[in-house]
Amino acid sequence: MFPEVRLRRLRRTPAIRQLFDAPFPPPGKFIWPVFVVEGENRCEPIPSMPGQFRYSADQLVKALEPVVAQGIGGVLLFGQTEGEKDAIGSGAFDERGVVQRTIPLLKRAYPDLVVMTDVCLCAYTAHGHCGPLDRNGQVDNDAAIELLARVALSHAEAGADCVAPSAMMDGQVQAIRETLADHDLNDTLLMAYSSKFASSMYGPFRDAENSAPSAGDRKGYQASYRNLRTALRESAFDEDEGADILMVKPALFYLDVLQKVRETSDLPVAVYNVSGEYSMLIATAERGWGDLREMVRESIMALDRAGADLFISYWASRYGEIFG
Ligand code: PBG
Numbered sequence: 001m002f003p004e005v006r007l008r009r010l011r012r013t014p015a016i017r018q019l020f021d022a023p024f025p026p027p028g029k030f031i032w033p034v035f036v037v038e039g040e041n042r043c044e045p046i047p048s049m050p051g052q053f054r055y056s057a058d059q060l061v062k063a064l065e066p067v068v069a070q071g072i073g074g075v076l077l078f079g080q081t082e083g084e085k086d087a088i089g090s091g092a093f094d095e096r097g098v099v100q101r102t103i104p105l106l107k108r109a110y111p112d113l114v115v116m117t118d119v120c121l122c123a124y125t126a127h128g129h130c131g132p133l134d135r136n137g138q139v140d141n142d143a144a145i146e147l148l149a150r151v152a153l154s155h156a157e158a159g160a161d162c163v164a165p166s167a168m169m170d171g172q173v174q175a176i177r178e179t180l181a182d183h184d185l186n187d188t189l190l191m192a193y194s195s196k197f198a199s200s201m202y203g204p205f206r207d208a209e210n211s212a213p214s215a216g217d218r219k220g221y222q223a224s225y226r227n228l229r230t231a232l233r234e235s236a237f238d239e240d241e242g243a244d245i246l247m248v249k250p251a252l253f254y255l256d257v258l259q260k261v262r263e264t265s266d267l268p269v270a271v272y273n274v275s276g277e278y279s280m281l282i283a284t285a286e287r288g289w290g291d292l293r294e295m296v297r298e299s300i301m302a303l304d305r306a307g308a309d310l311f312i313s314y315w316a317s318r319y320g321e322i323f324g
């Protein structure tokens with residue numbers, strides 16, 4: 001007890017602190033979520049996400065050069081179409097679609113980069129929901145999972161290392177796993193957005209992707225943050241359905257969920273540090289209310305302590321600036 005015991009001894013100088021501080025997660029644990037658009041020579045700033053851009057495939061290859069040089073673990077691709085959107089989101093499984101065409105270009109330029117793809121329909125449906133609607137205007141679960149399996153298959157056939165379904169439909173992981181197996185795609189990783197919450201932190205992303213639902217919200221399929229048990233069951237179900245990697249999303253308001261999923265499963269657990277979490281730190285820093293680099297470091301360390309194995313974060317593209 002005090003005065004013999006003095007805890008400040010262990011943190012008196014930077015050199016002493018360095019002996020005992022946990023390391024920041026290395027760049028290889030980071031996945032960069034990135035938006036790809038049609039055409040060429042496009043690198044358009046996203047106003048709600050300063051420092052992030054929509055890239056055409058050729059420009060993404062270019063933008064990745066310094067990011068790959070930093071040792072980043074991989075990318076998670078989100079496609080955006082300027083073509084016709086329809087009721088079922090058929091653009092999402094078009095083999096000539098933007099994601100399907102970008103994958104081989106990335107693989108050719110960076111053979112060791114892990115290429116993951118978001119599997120959903122909301123950027124391709126006219127109504128902006130993550131599946132087709134039934135007669136009552138509700139998302140039709142069983143029709144959605146058939147379509148999601150086609151999307152995942154088209155990405156895997158294009159050479160994606162990992163497909164990541166984010167629609168929060170029941171049975172989507174099983175449907176995708178079975179479809180991949182039917183096509184002998186037994187090496188494709190499946191990362192489930194397993195505990196994905198109906199969150200108001202996706203605003204900047206929906207802006208970037210132009211994927212906000214035109215009517216209603218996603219509360220009928222994404223998990224409720226007021227019901228911890230069903231959120232945890234979502235991850236357990238996806239494990240049973242054949243997921244290789246689980247995920248908690250968003251990240252910073254859900255550290256308890258992350259810790260619980262990490263404790264109750266032996267699968268790797270990814271955390272998705274979403275657009276609103278990225279932009280809120282930037283907005284705070286822009287007002288002079290906090291130091292960006294310090295805030296980002298502190299927030300990433302919180303995810304690390306809570307047990308994240310993989311960090312899906314827009315900060316991935318700025319790893320050197322934040323952790324260098
Ligand atoms: C689409 C999808 C969303 C995000 C990832 N995939 C938006 C949503 O569910 O509305 C959010 C990512 C972010 O905010 O960074 N299913």
Ligand code: ZN
Pocket residue numbers: 120121122123129130166167
């Ligand atoms: Zn969606």
